[in-house]
Amino acid sequence: MITTTHYMVVSAILFALGTFGVLTRRNAIVIFMCIELMLNAVNLTFIALSRQLGNMDGQVFVFFVMTVAAAEAAVGLALMITFFRNKDTIEVDDISLLKW
Amino acid sequence: MEVIFFYLVALIAVLSGLLVVTCKSPVNSALALVNTFFCLAVFYVMLHAPFMAAIQIMVYAGAIMVLILFVIMLLNLGVEPLKKYTHTVWGIIAGSLVFILTFLFITRGQTSKVAGAITNEVVMREGHTELIGKAIFVDFLLPFELASILLLVAIVGAVILAKREV
Numbered sequence: 001m002i003t004t005t006h007y008m009v010v011s012a013i014l015f016a017l018g019t020f021g022v023l024t025r026r027n028a029i030v031i032f033m034c035i036e037l038m039l040n041a042v043n044l045t046f047i048a049l050s051r052q053l054g055n056m057d058g059q060v061f062v063f064f065v066m067t068v069a070a071a072e073a074a075v076g077l078a079l080m081i082t083f084f085r086n087k088d089t090i091e092v093d094d095i096s097l098l099k100w
Numbered sequence: 101m102e103v104i105f106f107y108l109v110a111l112i113a114v115l116s117g118l119l120v121v122t123c124k125s126p127v128n129s130a131l132a133l134v135n136t137f138f139c140l141a142v143f144y145v146m147l148h149a150p151f152m153a154a155i156q157i158m159v160y161a162g163a164i165m166v167l168i169l170f171v172i173m174l175l176n177l178g179v180e181p182l183k184k185y186t187h188t189v190w191g192i193i194a195g196s197l198v199f200i201l202t203f204l205f206i207t208r209g210q211t212s213k214v215a216g217a218i219t220n221e222v223v224m225r226e227g228h229t230e231l232i233g234k235a236i237f238v239d240f241l242l243p244f245e246l247a248s249i250l251l252l253v254a255i256v257g258a259v260i261l262a263k264r265e266v
Binding site: 001002004005006007008009010012013014015016017018019020021023024025026027029030032033034036037040043044047048049050051052053054055056057059060062063064066067068069070071072073074075077078079080081082084090093 | 102103106110113114117118120121126129130133136137140143144146147148149152155156159160163164167168171172174175177183184185186187188190191192194195196198199202203206207211212214215216217218219220231232234235236239240243247250251253254255257258259261262
């Protein structure tokens with residue numbers, strides 16, 4: 001019998017993997033993909049709990065999370081393209097113009 | 101039977117997530133992420149939310165991942181140089197800490213015993229799309245309009261950021 005806890009544990013594992021990726025990888029696009037992984041883990045939690053509580057609010061929130069993720073993808077990738085055009089690299093170790 | 105299917109799809113999702121985090125080439129990470137999105141869409145169907153599964157594949161796997169792959173190909177990055185990770189030990193500590201804390205409050209916490217009105221039978225009878233449509237256009241109309249303005253702002257911002265001469 002698959003309960004809500006099973007889905008939430010899978011979501012926790014994906015979220016922890018995404019956290020590890022965001023903190024350790026150096027390529028900015030891979031960091032962005034790990035952020036999307038974290039967002040999807042949270043989406044799974046929302047839908048599982050929405051099913052358990054018999055409510056539509058969780059699924060509407062997932063809808064808006066997907067919208068915001070799409071907008072963030074567009075703007076973030078445009079930012080990376082501009083940065084690559086100026087610095088010819090996309091490693092986050094080299095993005096250090098604001099360090100004192 | 102459903103249990104075996106769930107564990108299989110969960111295993112594939114977690115392995116794909118692991119591949120996203122550990123692949124050398126960004127294209128391999130992107131393909132593993134598409135695989136994760138498909139596994140999550142299967143989970144949404146198992147949770148009686150077929151509209152969200154279709155939207156997940158259309159928006160995430162169909163639009164966002166295509167955009168990411170376009171940018172990877174456009175920048176012509178190639179394979180990553182030698183050092184793929186920075187501060188690996190701190191990353192592992194932070195990731196395992198996040199997982200342990202989340203696991204503790206998943207297994208120890210209790211959700212409220214309120215059983216809402218929208219059960220699986222209601223979803224199957226009335227159609228999931230209609231239920232989400234009712235929720236978005238009646239209860240959540242203002243966030244819906246704000247989301248459309250957000251998308252407009254994102255489009256304008258992305259075009260201005262990526263132009264050659266402003």
